[in-house]
Amino acid sequence: MSNDARLPPLGDILETARVVALPLATRFRGVGVREAVLFEGPEGWTEFSPFLEYDDAEASVWLAAAVDWGWMPQPAARRESIGVNATVPAVAATEVSAVLARFDGCRTTKVKVAEAGQRLGDDIERVRAVREAMGPEGRIRIDANGAWNVDEAERALHALAEFDLEYAEQPCASVDELAELRRRVKYMGIPIAADESVRKAADPLAVARAGAADLLVIKAQPLGGARRALDIVAEAGLPAVVSSALDTSVGLAMGVALAAALPDLDYDCGLGTASLFTADVAEPSLQPHRGALAVGRVDPEPALLDAHAASVDRRDWWLGRVARCYGELEAAR
Known part of the structure; x- marks a missing residue:
């Protein structure tokens, strides 16, 4: 994470975390369903969705991006x-x-x-x-x-x-x-x-x-x-x-x-x-x-989060991944 990006408590991330599974019209990168974790920070909703084959060290960079988007002000837009x-x-x-x-x-x-x-x-x-x-x-x-x-x-x-x-x-x-x-x-x-x-x-x-x-x-x-x-x-x-x-x-x-x-x-x-x-x-x-x-x-939309919620075992797998990647970020600070 960048030096000025604070790492919120893990509990703050997990408190609002929702794991979804979205079907694709055509298989892409070998998958027919895309899974992602969404959670809300003070700047708004954000996403953590590294591909399944990535290890925790690589996936932790994706978590850093999610935290940055959810917790930090972003650069000014130059176009609409x-x-x-x-x-x-x-x-x-x-x-x-x-x-x-x-x-x-x-x-x-x-x-x-x-x-x-x-x-x-x-x-x-x-x-x-x-x-x-x-x-x-x-x-x-x-x-x-x-x-x-x-x-x-x-x-x-x-x-x-x-x-x-x-x-x-x-x-x-x-x-x-x-x-x-x-x-x-x-x-x-x-x-x-x-x-x-x-x-x-x-x-x-x-x-x-x-x-x-x-x-x-x-x-x-x-x-x-x-x-x-x-x-x-x-x-x-x-x-x-x-x-x-x-x-x-x-x-x-x-x-x-x-x-x-x-x-x-x-x-x-x-x-x-x-x-x-x-x-x-x-x-x-x-x-x-x-x-x-x-x-x-x-x-x-809350109704869509409910409608496309991942199964319990996939939810647990993803939340465990969030926690492990959070540990990677903590260790790197």
Whole structure:
């Protein structure tokens, strides 16, 4: 946590904590239901929702972000709304139109590629379907989540270049691989964006120092909150895109606040992911309207918290995780 962020008593967090389980319209990151802990601080409701596979040390950064959003004043907004992209999971090409229909007015689409068990041909057909649906004026970016090696990434970008890619997000896993790929594909004019090399790195600035990316994809929760993320962007000196971590509308508002506070914002942001859910904790849900999201905090509806409450065993698991991550934060102070 940042030095000026106070850590409230654990009891204050647990007192209002609600654990929810929200179904997705299409499986995303291998899950069909997204679980999250919501709790209320003096600044408003906040969210803790690290992915299940993260250990307590990594997940504690997400708790620091939740505390920061719930307990600390946030940076001033520079804009009132944020343009966002549609997100197409690794679905069959025939399902693309139905996915895009969930994103009102979005002019940009991020397409998941390099899914385990799929072929490059599947990626090509999916991206082609997006281009056909969006027309020549639509913007398309792809996200491989670091799944390709350098040779695979080079081959894939060559095959996908005909679809006029805005950028390729985390095509390879390591900073060295990203730097090598960026050198190889420079002639194609496809920028390289770094995501995991920022949010999962011990040194989030290493990718910028290595000249391994043209822009950064930043997420509020994994980076410890909006204020810390802003510092990282300022030090990196690269353009930034704010993306979600498949948050509920409460957590998405944190990402929207981060995007609103950036000095420059040249890209649509990946914050429209509430459209991937079939249920949410807020009414209305923080979904794109004419391709944009309004800036502002989101409060959950008590009835929706009840309707989508996780099972008792999952609630206990999550509250235990909160307590362990709280211990990590205490030990680090």
